[in-house]
Amino acid sequence: MSKRIICLLLALCMALSVFTGCGTTIDDEPASTTASTDAEASTGADQTDGASDASADSPTASAITENWSYDFDSSFITENGIEYVWERLDEETRVNLGEIMNAIREGQIYCSLSVGFPYEERDDFLTLVSNCCIYYTWVGTSFSTATDESGTVKGVTINYRGIDYESDILVIMDELDAKLDEIISAMPDGTEFEKLKYLHDYLILNCDYSDTAGTSPFTSYGALVEGYATCQGYADAMHLLLNRAGFETMFVTGVGTDSAVKHKWNYVMCEDGHWYIIDPTWDDPSDVTDPYYVGYCYFLISDEEILKDHAAKHESNYYETPYADSMDLNFFNVMGYYATTADEAYEILMEQAKSSTIDSERRCFYVKFESSEAMHEIYESLKDNGQLAEIISAANSAAGTTYKTTSWSRTLNDALGILTITLKESD
Secondary structure, three states, X not given: OHHHHXXXXXXXXXXXXXXXXXXXXXXXXXXXXXXXXXXXXXXXXXXXXXXOOHHHHOHXXXXXXXXOOXXXXXXXXXXXXXXXXXXXXXXXXXXXXXXXXXXXXXXXXXEEEEEEEEHHHHHHHHHHHHHHOOOOOOEEEEEEEEEOOOOEEEEEEEEEOOOOOHHHHHHHHHHHHHHHHHHHHOOOOOOHHXXXXXXXXXXXXXXXXXXXXXXXXXXXXXXXXXXXXXXXXXXXXXXXXXXXXXXXXXXXXXXXXXXXXXXXXXXXXXXXXXXXXXXXXXXXXXXXXXXXXXXXXXXXXXXXXXXXXXXXXXXXXXXXXXXXXXXXXXXXXXXXXXXXXXXXHHHHHHHHHHOOOOOOOOOEEEEEOOOHHHHHHXXXXXXXXXXXXXXXXXXXXXXXXXXXXXXXXXXXXXOOOEEXXXXXXXX
């Protein structure tokens, strides 16, 4: 109790500036006396357009803790799945990050830094902390810093989201752990692609995009337990799922379509030795109301592919971000859903329609083209020639349903040349 009172007094002595939002930074000049304050938002952004902790026994995690010599606990590394980050940090940043992550883990509201960092680096460092708090979902969206006379930040005040510290933290951890265990335990024993698709599909089908619903839409807890999240919640949830399933994973921030807000997505290392990108937020578009819709435009793609419609990818000043250079495991490649002619598109869609089953509530058929122009031209051809009606009829026959030509919708991704046909039950 005394520790908490001291921490509270320290925090109150600072001119704390608390705010919420995405990708916002308040820039104050450092004070010439003993302390200055600033605030840094988390990196969440609006979307404008089974074993528990399998990674803990991984070679990477073991190598990190084998010769551990720090005064703080190493659990924050495996709990948040940030092995990739930790291995690439310099020594001073490791000490700063380790101290503040342990303070957050324990629900402290003020953390003294034994090393500290230059005031001009505060935005970058607090962004690093915010991005690494993937499992510690009780962290709020802002921090404040205390700076000494030399201009070195030697303390950070942590703003939480209205929790009752230790008591709420334990509840949140238990609920998130239980949900992660539940999801991972149901993961199929199939191929690597099938496991990744299961995790991707689960998140999309069980989470809706929102920055107001639930208690913490900017967190993995919001995405997995409450079922509502922004891109940060989606990406953090995907990160934990991949990590718990035994995959090497990493996150990255950037810009979607609106340069005023940040965006966050995931990387996963696959057995072929290549990194691949998953952007679960953009595969669950907010303008598609069908609860059974799952998009695959951003499932296992390359940097080149995602930058066709994502405005920018941000690099970190602390480590080199992954680079995805392959499309080999991309959904459309693995499934054989690429088409260059109307006949090929017809055959691909018809094959999916014929495989419809009566116990499936989703009727989404996919095909990718070499360009936006080809996609629009072939789509119009399929529609005008009555071939879409044939595809719907085949789906009815296979699934025992009563779809009509007036009961389907299409999603056209111009940047990536992807057509998705969604069939809907007739009223």
